[in-house]
Amino acid sequence: MTRMRVEDKSNDKGYFTNMPRLILVMSRTPHDFAFYQVVKEIAGESGECYVGTEDLAKLSKMSMGQVSKSRKYWIEMGFMEGEVRRDPNCAQKVFHLRILDVWAQNTTWCLEHAKISSRIAFIESLHTVKASKPSPGEAKPSPGETKKNKKKNRRSPSADAPGAASEEDGIPAVIGSVPDEWYVDTTDASRFPVPAPVQYIDSTDPSRLARRSSR
Numbered sequence: 001m002t003r004m005r006v007e008d009k010s011n012d013k014g015y016f017t018n019m020p021r022l023i024l025v026m027s028r029t030p031h032d033f034a035f036y037q038v039v040k041e042i043a044g045e046s047g048e049c050y051v052g053t054e055d056l057a058k059l060s061k062m063s064m065g066q067v068s069k070s071r072k073y074w075i076e077m078g079f080m081e082g083e084v085r086r087d088p089n090c091a092q093k094v095f096h097l098r099i100l101d102v103w104a105q106n107t108t109w110c111l112e113h114a115k116i117s118s119r120i121a122f123i124e125s126l127h128t129v130k131a132s133k134p135s136p137g138e139a140k141p142s143p144g145e146t147k148k149n150k151k152k153n154r155r156s157p158s159a160d161a162p163g164a165a166s167e168e169d170g171i172p173a174v175i176g177s178v179p180d181e182w183y184v185d186t187t188d189a190s191r192f193p194v195p196a197p198v199q200y201i202d203s204t205d206p207s208r209l210a211r212r213s214s215r
Contacts, residue, residue: 017041020106025119026077028127034060035070039080040099049097050087071095078102 017040027033038060043049049056057064074080082097113119 013045020102022102022106022109023079025109025123026079026126028073031060031062031066032070032073034062035067036074036079039074039097043097043099047098050094052092052094071097 017037019037019040023036024033027036035056038056039049042051042059051059053064053067057067060067060070062070071080071082075082079100079102080097081100082095084093084095086093113122
């Protein structure tokens, strides 16, 4: 029987990282996911990742402290294994990380949680989402701004009248009302009487100057 040995030199996996869906599900934060992805990309299918903590932080775009937290998490969860040792050509000891085979667990989880609602329920049971707090840069409104907002949002009785414009109609609601007597018909000439013509005095007329002096 003739045997054939085939060696794959295409290096297909050198251009992408094949990730189990379970990794995203089990990640507590985006930092955990990014760290796992970087380690798997460096280690490959059956290799090791022995890049230093500082370089892993740069590749994962996180702090060195967060690298230590994510590394500890994945090792404790059984998705990675690692040990600290010094290679013959290295001056310092570094972590040697290896990706463990979790494809069987990944397949089981995908079959059990095929629906989106089931996946969401599973994630919510693992991770509790905390309400976000306002950042230090988001200042609270001053008392003056609060009063202005109350005045601005106050509705007048005319705004609730039949046929009044509303914001739901896409038209800003009118705040306050103007009495009808305030409106002026600009086409009514009687409301705008023509002023009397102005009489100008010729100061160069001697007779008028003499008359003023006789007074």
